[in-house]
Amino acid sequence: MAVSNEAAVGHAKKIPFGGYHSNTIPPHDPLITETDSGTPLGEYMRRFWHPVCMSMELTDTPRFVELMGEELVACRDKSGNVGVWHAHCCHRGASLEYGMIQDKGIMCSYHGWKFDLDGRCYEVPAALGEEKDGEAFAASVWQGAYKAFEKHGLVFVYMGPPEEEPPFPDWEGGLVAPGDEIVAFSNFQHCNWLQVQDNPADQYHHIPLHTTAVVPGHEQTTTFAEAGATPFKVRPDLQFFNIQEGRGIAWTSSRRISDDKIFIRVNSQVLPNLSFHSYLFETGEKRKIFSRVHMLRWTTPVTNTTSKMIGWRIVGPTIDPRGLGLKLKHLIGYETIDFLNGQVAMRRPERIKYLEEDPNGLPPIPGDHRTRKDYKDAQYAPGDYEVQITQRPIAVHALENPMKCDGGVYMFRKLLRDAVNGDNPKTSAAAWREWFQENNARNTFCQGNILEIPGAPTQAEEVEKRRAIAKDVIAATRESDNLSGDERVKFIEQKYAEIEKKYS
Numbered sequence: 001m002a003v004s005n006e007a008a009v010g011h012a013k014k015i016p017f018g019g020y021h022s023n024t025i026p027p028h029d030p031l032i033t034e035t036d037s038g039t040p041l042g043e044y045m046r047r048f049w050h051p052v053c054m055s056m057e058l059t060d061t062p063r064f065v066e067l068m069g070e071e072l073v074a075c076r077d078k079s080g081n082v083g084v085w086h087a088h089c090c091h092r093g094a095s096l097e098y099g100m101i102q103d104k105g106i107m108c109s110y111h112g113w114k115f116d117l118d119g120r121c122y123e124v125p126a127a128l129g130e131e132k133d134g135e136a137f138a139a140s141v142w143q144g145a146y147k148a149f150e151k152h153g154l155v156f157v158y159m160g161p162p163e164e165e166p167p168f169p170d171w172e173g174g175l176v177a178p179g180d181e182i183v184a185f186s187n188f189q190h191c192n193w194l195q196v197q198d199n200p201a202d203q204y205h206h207i208p209l210h211t212t213a214v215v216p217g218h219e220q221t222t223t224f225a226e227a228g229a230t231p232f233k234v235r236p237d238l239q240f241f242n243i244q245e246g247r248g249i250a251w252t253s254s255r256r257i258s259d260d261k262i263f264i265r266v267n268s269q270v271l272p273n274l275s276f277h278s279y280l281f282e283t284g285e286k287r288k289i290f291s292r293v294h295m296l297r298w299t300t301p302v303t304n305t306t307s308k309m310i311g312w313r314i315v316g317p318t319i320d321p322r323g324l325g326l327k328l329k330h331l332i333g334y335e336t337i338d339f340l341n342g343q344v345a346m347r348r349p350e351r352i353k354y355l356e357e358d359p360n361g362l363p364p365i366p367g368d369h370r371t372r373k374d375y376k377d378a379q380y381a382p383g384d385y386e387v388q389i390t391q392r393p394i395a396v397h398a399l400e401n402p403m404k405c406d407g408g409v410y411m412f413r414k415l416l417r418d419a420v421n422g423d424n425p426k427t428s429a430a431a432w433r434e435w436f437q438e439n440n441a442r443n444t445f446c447q448g449n450i451l452e453i454p455g456a457p458t459q460a461e462e463v464e465k466r467r468a469i470a471k472d473v474i475a476a477t478r479e480s481d482n483l484s485g486d487e488r489v490k491f492i493e494q495k496y497a498e499i500e501k502k503y504s
Ligand code: FES
Pocket: 089, 090, 091, 092, 093, 094, 108, 109, 110, 111, 112, 113
């Protein structure tokens, strides 16, 4: 199809068989999708820490990776420190992915130049008797390098100006209860980062996409079907809230799950590309107050048309009393995730074959989704991967027909636009840096709650009631935002007990 620059084209005329009138596609919105160097969003995003790959990707050979359109090479040197450099050697451009890992940094295999972690060239081989020239020359050249470190199985990199480096955020001082553990994952997506970031705030897709197969009999392995997390089969009532002065959004999904219990799930997203997800395997059987984060995920732009969902799943008895995360832990990792099939380009049976061969292997990521081996299986029961990547390589917002339930998606895009345009002083990169310098253990709004509140007599009253409860939950969470740790938990417990009383 031809691409037109006229913003007005593209929307279908409201006439039968009128596809002809919408057969040109308006452009995507570059301001909030494109992240190459020099773009407004690219400049903004470079002022945050991002995970670039998993620790397991750093083996005995350097790893080629991309982030925000930059070609990079990462390795763990023989002293155990992680280096991330521009891929092309500053001598004559060979890729350092074919380089040799050193005690200190990396050596380019073409002419043997050696680079330290910070990009300093510390050795240029010179002819016998000309060593002094080599030393002088080495001191005059630098390979582009970025600061990097490892945390809980992920490699983080900072790609902005060194003098603007922010502290690494340590949300809530760790997010993991004693006895629970963090498991890293990285799931590649063949599409722009923003449509992947859009997805969590769009909770209405759970039922059509995740609870039914397109062709009956081909139901996929899901949280809902296998884990028996039945509350997720109930269509949620969604409300969206701007939080922490425009730094993010939280949304409540409220579901009446029995005559005397209501499930209020709160997830959140934080600028520019982070999301927090509360417990995924909820049964709703027992009262529960303020269960914490079950997954923390960055959506990192690889190029403008590829991205990664990369982050941490939290498993263990506190967050997951049913023990499902521990049981399915072998499915959390490189190009695989435990809670749902259809999150990555390879369907689960195929991925399991690779895992059985080598749990630490790095299998090739299938490319074109229509020619991959398991295309038909994906059509039978698609997942988030299939719907996200087929919103076009970069989704065209001008063609969307949003409804009320898309409110969170639009709210987050607005925050992003305001941040990139400099329209919200609280979300400039400098303001973020100061916010974390003041306190890098900021709170999240993410939480799972089963409140003991009976249903209302009529559906209309029930709708009104659950919306009011959810609003009260967010109001209490806002109030708790200047507290931390146990003090905050105690405050919330007291507030939610009051909410239960108020609505019973
Ligand atoms: S191209 Fe790397 S050392 Fe020459």
